[in-house]
Amino acid sequence: MRGWFLPMAVVLGFVFLYAPIVSLVVFSFNESRLVTVWGGFSTRWYGELLRDRQILGSAWISLQVAFASATIATVIGTLGAFVLVRMGRFAGRLLLTGMITAPLVMPEVITGLSLLLLFISMELTLGWPAGRGLTTIIIAHTTFCAAFVAVIAQSRLRSMDESLEEAARDLGAGPVRVFFDITLPVITPALVSGWLLAFTLSLDDLVIASFVSGPGASTLPMVIFSKVRLGVSPDVNALATIIIGFVLVAVAIAGWLMRKQMSKGL
Amino acid sequence: MxxxxxxxxxxxxxxxxxxxxxxxxxxxxxxxxxxxxxxxxxxxxxxxxxxxxxxxxxxxxxxxxxxxxxxxxxxxxxxxIASLENYRFLLTDALYRNAYLSSIRIALVSTIFALLIGYPIAYYIARAPEPKRSILLLMVILPFWTSFLLRVYAWMGFLRNNGVINNTLISLGIIDSPIQMMQTDFAVYIGIVYTYLPFMILPLYANLTKLDGALLEAAGDLGASPVVTFFTVTLPLSLPGIVAGCMLVFIPAIGEYVIPALLGGPNTLMIGRVLWDEFFSSRDWPVAAAVAIVMLVLVVAPIMWLQSVQNRRGDG
Known part of the structure; x- marks a missing residue:
């Protein structure tokens, strides 16, 4: 695999990855409504986007859902990982192992449909949750996001030096104190990346949210999907460009922080 | 404790x-x-x-x-009162059988293309010197952090009859009339490969960086050409990475709904889409539930079994 073949395959691969994104950004500044025919530079679609109440409202719903479900998922995922890695044998251990990783391979349509049917049965028998909306989306997102957090937290707990916790125990700290004073500070960076992953996954989800949401609680992906289904529309390009901009800035900040931390460590 | x-x-x-x-x-x-x-x-x-x-x-x-x-x-x-009528219906109706089969076919073809595109990239990154390696790796992951839906949408603008590809080819005089690419299986393959490519590259990269360079040198010293070395040493050793990458592409591709709905045509049958339509359009909840159960048994159960076998082997 030496010579011209490999570099060319790599260049073509990256062109494949980035060409659609670049064209998305370029055509968001297009004057013409025909997304792919250039009609001159303009920022008019950004203006239309800012006046679009439906998009702004759904973006706010998506952010609320993502914040809440990432936070609850981090708590549940961390507890699950801690129980599996540190608590030895207990009844139902195998069940918990299966349940915490299975959402990773579960097709979204199945998760969405089965949760919706559960919510409806619960409403009929228990009276809760009354109707579907923010709460049901948050519960659904928490469940699949917790699986991702648990995977990250488990690998961090496994690689962590257990003698620190042992030392604290030998010095008389109880299990709660050991967890909050020793374990938690050590695994916090892993939990932060778990939270960020959960936040992104929740923001991105269309299928599960479509099943479990009700009238008046459309998330951003749901609104984009219904727009895009009818064909390409330039304000979606503008929205995509804004999201890509956010991601680039976030990655730049994360990279800068990591570099700073690395140089401090050296 | x-x-x-x-x-x-x-x-x-x-x-x-x-x-x-x-x-x-x-x-x-x-x-x-x-x-x-x-x-x-x-x-x-x-x-x-x-x-x-x-x-x-x-x-x-x-x-x-x-x-x-x-x-x-x-x-x-x-x-x-329970009836297996819905399951009998699924097994006898050709639509559902074809949908399951065509989901597997589409997922399989896409996985193979993702492997063919992803392997050279993973190999190149694993061999690259340090600052370059991190930058290339970041470039592979970066699209993953932007919205999945918008990445699929980007291809709609690319593949349409008056989209970027057709316009370019026409203005270069290569073709006279646009090629129909949207609403075909081809567009679905592209969408799946594009979306899941990072999932193929990352496990391959993780595996290929662990590859001992001394083995490659030894093969070269013993007179093997780079191509022979690749097929007799590198490729067999990277098999675990290949398996992991293929699983990570194949599994989500089978149940995919968004990609066939946006890029595929009315004839692109995929089981995720059939389930969605059964539920949202036909409003037949019992049949939709039966479709999901069969999908669970046919697709998810083997994967979970495989995973548990691997886990047990890993622990032992």
Whole structure:
């Protein structure tokens, strides 16, 4: 695999990855409504986007859902990982192992449909949750996001030096104190990346949210999907460009922080 | 680890809680286990029982739109009404059989293309010197952090009849009339490969960086050409990475809904899409539930079995 073949395959691969994104950004500044025919530079679609109440409202719903479900998922995922890695044998251990990783391979349509049917049965028998909306989306997102957090937290707990916790125990700290004073500070960076992953996954989800949401609680992906289904529309390009901009800035900040931390460590 | 240690009993509110828990026979340990356990039992496992139960019902026009499982007779006896009619329907109706088969075919073809495109990239990154390596790796992951839906949307603008590709080819004089690419299986392959390429590259990269360079040198010293070395040393050693990458692409591709809905044509049958339409368009909840159960048995069960086998091997 030496010579011209490999570099060319790599260049073509990256062109494949980035060409659609670049064209998305370029055509968001297009004057013409025909997304792919250039009609001159303009920022008019950004203006239309800012006046679009439906998009702004759904973006706010998506952010609320993502914040809440990432936070609850981090708590549940961390507890699950801690129980599996540190608590030895207990009844139902195998069940918990299966349940915490299975959402990773579960097709979204199945998760969405089965949760919706559960919510409806619960409403009929228990009276809760009354109707579907923010709460049901948050519960659904928490469940699949917790699986991702648990995977990250488990690998961090496994690689962590257990003698620190042992030392604290030998010095008389109880299990709660050991967890909050020793374990938690050590695994916090892993939990932060778990939270960020959960936040992104929740923001991105269309299928599960479509099943479990009700009238008046459309998330951003749901609104984009219904727009895009009818064909390409330039304000979606503008929205995509804004999201890509956010991601680039976030990655730049994360990279800068990591570099700073690395140089401090050296 | 015993519950109710120093920190638990030191402060007053804790002492109260610990005392109450002790009275009820609940230890702190049980409580910690119970939180994730209960959440997953209620919101992950229980839904499948509801799904299974509704798949045995019949669709009716009512709220909820399916028949009850139990019926109380006039003398107070409970009768169970369950029918396998929905499953019989799935097995005899060609639409569903074709949908399952074509999902597997589309996922398989896309996985192979993702491997062919992803392997050279992973190999190149694994061999690259340091600052370049991190930058290339970041460039592979970066698209993954932007919205999945918008990445699929980007291809709509690319593949349309008056999209970027057709316009470019026409203005270069290579073709006279646009090639139909949107609403074909080809567009679905592109969408899946594009979306899941990072999932193929990352496990391959992780595997290829561990490859011992001395082995490649030894093969070269013994007179093997680079091509022979690649096929006899590198490729077999990277097999675990290939398997992991292929699984990570194949599994989500099978149940995919968004990509066939946006890029595929009316003839692109995929099981995720059939389930969605059955539920949202036909409003036949029992049949949708049965489709999901069959999908679970055919697709997810083998994967979970494979994973548990791998886990056991990893532990042993």
């Amino acid at each position: 015993s519950a109710g240690g120093n920190a638990l009993t030191r402060s007053a509110p804790w002492r109260g809680t610990a005392w109450a828990m002790g009275k009820l026979g609940i230890s702190g340990r049980m409580l910690v286990i119970a939180i994730p356990m209960l959440w997953l039992l209620v919101f992950f496992l229980a839904p499948f029982f509801v799904l299974g139960r509704i798949s045995l019902a019949e669709a009716i026009i009512a709220r909820p739109p399916y028949t009850p499982l139990f019926e109380r007779g006039p003398d107070g006896t409970l009768t169970i």
